[in-house]
Amino acid sequence: MDGEREVARTVAGEAAAGGAGTGGSADTGASGGIGSARSALFGGEMGIGFVDGCGTGPVNVGLCGRAGGGAAPVWQAVDLSGAEDGGGHTVQFGDFSGAAMQTGSGFLPFRRPRYLIERLPCHQPGDEVGAPGGACYRVTAIGFGARPQMEVVLQSVYRKAD
Template identity: 35%
Template structure:
């Protein structure tokens, strides 16, 4: 009596099925990784946009601080005089109404905005709304706030010597008596995550003292 031998095709079919399952698993893992990378990229883009908008808001707040109009009780418009920058100190180390007012760095030294302290507890940079009484919505401490910044943006103001005049056709005198200054604002904004940061900068020209201030 002869016994039937198993067909070799059955074993081959099993190998093909296993290979197809392996390929499907690899493709699934790859698709999942691509999806995760895309989600992470979108989250980072959103975070950077939140930080950018916060930094822009700080520039606007600084413009109100320097140029006005500013009706806040804490306003300090009279400190921003293009001919008198005695309120500005080295290292932005002022206190009270002098907070965040910085003299220009000496030639060859690192720019002030690079060495300035923008930490939340810093007294050498200004938090949004400190002198304008405006508020900026931020996430609650220790919680995620969706599209809200982790904390309020901050800025400093430097008194920068105006060497060439605001208008290209009007050169300023080189004499110290006639020296005038621009006010360079450096602002930093934060994303949903505190480590996401955007720094923006602008220069403000104030040709005359604010109303009610000595010229």
């Protein structure tokens, strides 16, 4: 179980660092153009690319807008494992970075982890009550064990430095 947690932590860390355009490895990409375009979606205040439900295109897959009203958080509403929707709303570890990971034999995970990133409003301590806030990113990662029924879900909230 600790191995699965470590893999999920690694995925969440890479998704947060690279996905938020900090020069990390998760989205700078083996494919270059897509990685650069994806990183650009994190810039600015508009959150372009973070759509209701979750993006499903080649650049914005797994980038999710905040659930509105009394709706459940996006990470609870989509199929994190990708088993039911073919991974249409989440990103498989290595898809943008080209990172390799052995799976499927012995004690190795039976498949690669998956993740999604939600853009959330974020106010810092000391901000004025009515002041516009920046953005935080909640990364939700699912890691798998050696057997299909072994799963662990971890979350991390990331805010780009000013």
